[in-house]
Amino acid sequence: MTKTPGPTAPCLDVGDMLHNLYRPGHQEEPVGDVKCNVIHTQGLCSPLHSGAMALPELVVTSEPCIHQNYQKNAFSSFRLASGSNPDEESVCSDSGFGSSPASSLGLRKLSNSSSAGLSPTSSFEEYEEECSGNNEGKQTGTLNCSLCSGDHNSIDVWKKNRNMVNWSPVVVPLKKQSPWVQVVGHAGNFQTGNDGKLLKKYCACEQQCLQKLMEDVLQPFVPGYHGVTQRDGQDYNLMDNLLTYFESPCIMDCKMGSRTYLEEELKKACKHPQPRADMYEKMVAVDPEAPTPEERAQQAVLKTRYMQWRETLSSTATLGFRIEGIKKSDGSCNTNFKKTKHKDEVMQALEDFVDSNISILTSYQKRLKELRCELEKSDFFKTHEVVGSSLLFVHDHKGRAGVWMIDFGKTAPMPSPLTLDHRSPWVEGNREDGYLWGLDNFIDILTYMLSRH
């Protein structure tokens, strides 16, 4: 039984969170059983004050969580229409290593290292074959699917590699046509849930943002958030899996903004410089000439220096966004966009992503314009520095297309009463992130592409 009085995360009515592109009729369906202990967050449904970073009290319960209202969302309707089983779960989900309790997870978990190699593409179909006959990992979640496109082997191999950012896509099938795919990001950060939900390793900062966003005008542009859940001793933020109701989706992750590290990180780097060997390796893998003689001598670079280098190498510095990765419906996944910098290169990648489909391009343009409109009104947006956040673009062969804001691990509240306009250039201290400037450029690019068709 739930020990938490008052409203909890699952009280949120996801039916009200339908984004503008989807308006299928609401359909009730049997309530899914969340097979894990759920930590309810007190006060989740109560109004949140922007700028407040106090951690909400967490109360652990041992009962399955009943989410009556979850089922009213747009995606549930798609699932019912396609007749898939809500209980079908990944046969290859990540194990969620790490066992820190919520109380010790004040900071976002960072990967220790990242693979320096740039994997051009890898086959999704190949992966499906590898994993489809094996459901041993279903409950225990012991297979690392990120390895399936390369090393197809065992749990041990996965353990060894669990801290590596893998440049192959992490592919976790929910069902044959509709697997979950992690295009980019930290390996091992996600697990699939039973009912079209996704578990992302707990990060207090992200939790705070998602909670606030559920009550903001941006709600339809963010995956529905369902509180904190626990699996195998690890805490996770529970959110809607945005891919669930697409068929063989094409997915693109674009990192927004002109700055990809927090001012806080810059301050820390000045006070306590911590040169990173893993980032040095990633840097030389792309450009052996990039490190300074000092960095070469140390075989290490500061994170902020690495991030700035990535910004200028890509379109982040010049356009205010960059393509991080694209997964096509044929299963191929490309994360080799580190040097995609100029407008024509970006347009080429976008053209390829939508397969020159004008209708998809138009849907994306419309959706981004709607997002801009809401961003300009949003209290949350005004009062938060949004850094390292992505827009996830998803479409499929049926012409469905959507864009959502994801990854709020580095989205920080401004001290009241300061606000941001997200368009002014960043100078140290003003905390501007260039998010809206990037979105303006993105929309202009789509508009230009459409004018050429």
Ligand SMILES: O=P(O)(O)O[C@H]1[C@H](O)[C@@H](OP(=O)(O)O)[C@H](OP(=O)(O)O)[C@@H](OP(=O)(O)O)[C@H]1O
């Ligand atoms: O994309 P590459 O070049 O591999 O660099 C990554 C990304 O910038 C990550 O951001 P994101 O998670 O938005 O993709 C960042 O994580 P943070 O967001 O935690 O800063 C990683 O920092 P470390 O996690 O410190 O390695 C950094 O190594």
Ligand SMILES: Nc1ncnc2c1ncn2[C@@H]1O[C@H](COP(=O)(O)OP(=O)(O)O)[C@@H](O)[C@H]1O
């Ligand atoms: N709600 C979601 N639904 C579907 N896919 C998601 C969702 N959130 C993240 N992803 C997938 O995971 C990838 C990494 O997400 P992100 O939140 O940026 O993780 P990280 O914090 O590890 O960088 C995205 O590129 C996308 O492919």
